Amino acid sequence: MKYDVAVIGAGVMGCSTALHLARAGMKVVLLDRGPICREASGVNAGTLTMQMTRAALIPYALRAYEMWLRMAEWCDGGHVLATACPGLSVAFTEQEAAMLEERARIRASAGAPIEIVSAARAREIEPGLSQHALLAGHCPMDGFASAYLTGRAFRPALLKAGVDLREDCVVRDVDPGFTLDTAAGRMDARRLVLAGGVWLGEMAGWLGVPLPIKTLINQLVVTERMEPVMRTVLGVASGLLSLKQYANGTVLIGGGWQGIGDNARGGIAVKPESFLGNVRLAAHAVPALREARVVRAWLGLEAETADALPAIGPIPGVADAWIIGSVHSGYTSGPYMGRILAQAILGEAPELPLFPIDRLLAKENAA
Amino acid sequence: MTVVWDIAVLGAGPAGMAAATEAAQRGAKVVLLEESPAPGGQVYRAPPPGFVMPTDADRRAGDGLRAALAASGAALRLGVRIWGVGGGPLVPAGDAPAPFRLDGLDAEGRPFDLTARTLLLCTGTQERIIPFPGWTLPGVMGLAAATILLKAQGMLPGRRVVVAGAGPLLYAVAAKLLKHGAAVAAVVDLASHGEWWRALPALSARPDLLARGAAWRAQLLLKGVPVHAGARIAAAEGVAVLEAVRLQKLQAGPERRIEADSLCIGHGLVPAIEASRAFRAQHRYEPGLGGWVPVLDAEFRSSVPGLLVAGDGAGLRGAAAAPASGRIAALAALRDLGLMSSITHAKACAPHKLDFAQAARAGGAMAAMMALRPALVAAIPPETLVCRCEGVTRAAIDAALDEGALSMNQLKQFSRCGMGPCQGRLCGEAAAELLARRVGGREAAGFATGRLPLRPVPMDALLGEFDYADIPVPAAAPI
Numbered sequence: 001m002k003y004d005v006a007v008i009g010a011g012v013m014g015c016s017t018a019l020h021l022a023r024a025g026m027k028v029v030l031l032d033r034g035p036i037c038r039e040a041s042g043v044n045a046g047t048l049t050m051q052m053t054r055a056a057l058i059p060y061a062l063r064a065y066e067m068w069l070r071m072a073e074w075c076d077g078g079h080v081l082a083t084a085c086p087g088l089s090v091a092f093t094e095q096e097a098a099m100l101e102e103r104a105r106i107r108a109s110a111g112a113p114i115e116i117v118s119a120a121r122a123r124e125i126e127p128g129l130s131q132h133a134l135l136a137g138h139c140p141m142d143g144f145a146s147a148y149l150t151g152r153a154f155r156p157a158l159l160k161a162g163v164d165l166r167e168d169c170v171v172r173d174v175d176p177g178f179t180l181d182t183a184a185g186r187m188d189a190r191r192l193v194l195a196g197g198v199w200l201g202e203m204a205g206w207l208g209v210p211l212p213i214k215t216l217i218n219q220l221v222v223t224e225r226m227e228p229v230m231r232t233v234l235g236v237a238s239g240l241l242s243l244k245q246y247a248n249g250t251v252l253i254g255g256g257w258q259g260i261g262d263n264a265r266g267g268i269a270v271k272p273e274s275f276l277g278n279v280r281l282a283a284h285a286v287p288a289l290r291e292a293r294v295v296r297a298w299l300g301l302e303a304e305t306a307d308a309l310p311a312i313g314p315i316p317g318v319a320d321a322w323i324i325g326s327v328h329s330g331y332t333s334g335p336y337m338g339r340i341l342a343q344a345i346l347g348e349a350p351e352l353p354l355f356p357i358d359r360l361l362a363k364e365n366a367a
Numbered sequence: 368m369t370v371v372w373d374i375a376v377l378g379a380g381p382a383g384m385a386a387a388t389e390a391a392q393r394g395a396k397v398v399l400l401e402e403s404p405a406p407g408g409q410v411y412r413a414p415p416p417g418f419v420m421p422t423d424a425d426r427r428a429g430d431g432l433r434a435a436l437a438a439s440g441a442a443l444r445l446g447v448r449i450w451g452v453g454g455g456p457l458v459p460a461g462d463a464p465a466p467f468r469l470d471g472l473d474a475e476g477r478p479f480d481l482t483a484r485t486l487l488l489c490t491g492t493q494e495r496i497i498p499f500p501g502w503t504l505p506g507v508m509g510l511a512a513a514t515i516l517l518k519a520q521g522m523l524p525g526r527r528v529v530v531a532g533a534g535p536l537l538y539a540v541a542a543k544l545l546k547h548g549a550a551v552a553a554v555v556d557l558a559s560h561g562e563w564w565r566a567l568p569a570l571s572a573r574p575d576l577l578a579r580g581a582a583w584r585a586q587l588l589l590k591g592v593p594v595h596a597g598a599r600i601a602a603a604e605g606v607a608v609l610e611a612v613r614l615q616k617l618q619a620g621p622e623r624r625i626e627a628d629s630l631c632i633g634h635g636l637v638p639a640i641e642a643s644r645a646f647r648a649q650h651r652y653e654p655g656l657g658g659w660v661p662v663l664d665a666e667f668r669s670s671v672p673g674l675l676v677a678g679d680g681a682g683l684r685g686a687a688a689a690p691a692s693g694r695i696a697a698l699a700a701l702r703d704l705g706l707m708s709s710i711t712h713a714k715a716c717a718p719h720k721l722d723f724a725q726a727a728r729a730g731g732a733m734a735a736m737m738a739l740r741p742a743l744v745a746a747i748p749p750e751t752l753v754c755r756c757e758g759v760t761r762a763a764i765d766a767a768l769d770e771g772a773l774s775m776n777q778l779k780q781f782s783r784c785g786m787g788p789c790q791g792r793l794c795g796e797a798a799a800e801l802l803a804r805r806v807g808g809r810e811a812a813g814f815a816t817g818r819l820p821l822r823p824v825p826m827d828a829l830l831g832e833f834d835y836a837d838i839p840v841p842a843a844a845p846i
Contacts, residue, residue: 034774035773035774038776042780054846093835132835149781151777151781238840239844260459262459264460265647268457269453269645270451270453270818272451275451276829277838277839280833283826284835284838290827293788294826295820296786296819297819298816
């Protein structure tokens with residue numbers, strides 16, 4: 001039997017692509033070397049914010065935001081407890097205030113409804129905010145999800161759409177045509193989608209395509225349940241903090257501080273200095289967090305291309321092979337990126353343009 | 368910069384005390400770190416300052432180890448909470464292994480860190496409690512928790528106590544309760560009489576322990592305490608607090624109700640492997656040693672160079688075997704650090720290896736009796752809480768498994784089981800067993816990724832006073 005398409009990597013990008021292709025009638029196999037959404041898609045901060053999204057991705061993120069909030073409607077009831085709330089990006093110094101104003105202006109012109117507000121106004125929106133704030137970017141369109149639910153949310157919908165979901169099924173190599181050498185034997189597919197997160201570089205290598213992908217080892221910290229201390233998604237001008245309190249009372253502290261790890265070993269260790277710096281920054285923003293107890297810190301791997309813009313589109317020189325990933329704040333935009341890639345694979349015009357990787361390969365050749 | 372210790376020993380139970388003593392006596396720079404205010408561990412626990420407690424065999428053995436430790440020159444850091452472990456192999460790809468690093472809060476709650484060339488984990492065990500209806504009622508406590516109350520301060524968990532579960536701790540606690548004046552309404556032992564008889568040959572390797580066990584039993588007989596063998600607690604009952612327990616033979620049969628205001632229950636002990644997991648040392652599942660244990664060589668070296676594990680945390684063999692394992696590990700560390708010749712090492716090791724083998728035989732028989740009993744997990748009713756931190760019932764875990772959770776990490780994500788303050792220390796055994804039934808065993812079920820902090824850590828203490836300008840905020844993300 002030959003599949004119409006084999007999608008390798010069952011994170012949010014792969015799941016969304018597979019789901020949309022299967023619903024359009026394709027026979028899809030979705031493979032992952034581990035369980036569904038167990039890497040970045042299942043361990044990220046679940047921030048659905050425009051204020052950490054790159055300007056070029058704002059139009060995509062706005063559409064994906066709606067998809068997350070209405071996930072149950074298009075995912076057969078599956079959801080990630082997506083919650084809408086206001087978002088604040090805060091400046092504590094004059095220098096940060098300047099950066100904040102510039103970044104808010106750029107993101108607003110890209111379509112994000114961000115306005116600069118005074119510290120006093122920011123504290124009305126977020127009473128938990130510290131007295132140190134000078135200024136804030138306010139975006140009423142913000143929110144968060146429980147990323148750990150992502151696999152559970154997608155799985156039933158994928159199965160219902162007829163996707164052949166192969167978890168714990170490593171793909172070792174891909175031959176032209178395409179024949180996949182997997183833990184469950186050889187599989188044939190007419191089309192190929194690579195959706196392997198930070199491992200996209202190795203996957204592109206199967207096809208002889210040199211695609212350099214940088215790996216970020218992002219740190220996250222969660223507190224015990226506590227009384228309500230905040231009600232917004234809170235960040236800082238530099239993007240190096242994300243804070244939100246879930247309905248169960250836990251506060252999640254992120255922002256992309258770096259731990260130790262790599263593609264081969266995964267995220268192996270939190271750096272004590274990153275851990276301390278990240279939680280100090282959090283407590284500087286929301287002083288009531290001093291009363292919290294930290295329960296766990298962990299790491300998730302994020303992929304980044306040379307220009308920090310996505311790799312989404314056809315793979316040059318290999319007919320019927322596609323790639324999707326390396327999307328900055330990729331969880332936020334993920335489901336929408338899968339949808340437009342599926343449109344392109346189905347021969348339709350994508351609603352918004354893809355991010356072809358020719359530019360990244362050309363740079364590689366030039367270098 | 369601060370000193371780099373030759374050896375840091377984490378945990379001052381019998382293994383840790385003996386290890387630190389051995390290494391310090393032989394000239395190594397040793398620091399011993401302990402969460403309690405005094406060294407001793409669970410079995411040889413010392414009373415808090417100002418408390419006078421009667422001296423028994425455990426107390427004498429503990430005092431002996433404490434005296435040797437005090438004379439050894441090992442540095443002691445007591446009342447500290449170690450929340451972070453790092454270094455060793457936990458370095459960027461291509462870097463040479465680093466010295467081990469421990470991050471903690473001292474007895475006054477101030478942060479500190481230290482580095483050591485070798486790290487010896489003597490972190491002991493945690494208690495296994497397989498949930499049953501009513502297990503979260505006030506008045507129900509762990510068997511090991513009850514021994515802490517009794518040993519440290521002679522405090523009774525209740526007036527009329529049912530002691531239930533598995534292993535020698537049952538009889539130790541029951542006898543101690545009687546001694547301190549409580550009424551023991553019943554002892555409910557999972558093991559049958561036959562199991563105890565079959566353990567006797569191994570126990571005879573340590574006649575002293577055997578004699579103590581016999582003495583405990585004799586006291587129960589003398590006071591007319593009923594012992595129900597081959598039986599389990601089917602439920603704990605009470606409106607706001609415990610009022611009664613219901614017990615049942617393991618082979619089913621009628622339930623029996625016993626009124627009690629306290630239930631001390633433990634289903635065995637599980638090696639505490641948080642730190643060795645954090646280092647990503649290799650582990651294997653050995654039910655007879657308590658469950659997941661680090662893979663170790665004959666001298667207690669783990670798969671991570673410079674990381675050793677001794678005492679019950681290396682696999683359950685009992686307090687009597689722990690000092691010998693600590694000394695063997697300490698000598699191995701000295702040898703590996705180049706502080707001892709191979710001849711001296713071999714000579715020094717030999718008697719401890721004999722001691723260990725003998726004590727481990729008896730301890731191993733007890734550990735086998737405390738092994739997890741799958742029937743208890745199977746009997747958990749759907750509406751019973753398994754994860755009390757997050758309020759996850761057996762039914763919710765079954766639902767997550769039905770939805771396709773394949774590993775402990777995924778089960779946690781699908782159900783929140785193990786995401787709370789205990790990080791799976793209480794619920795993990797039952798949850799893993801439920802998963803194991805679906806995926807073909809505990810090895811396949813695996814364990815949740817080990818992460819920091821090793822214990823919940825109060826943010827205020829951790830943060831201290833700081834200036835915003837001193838926070839090392841990385842470069843801004845791209846716009």
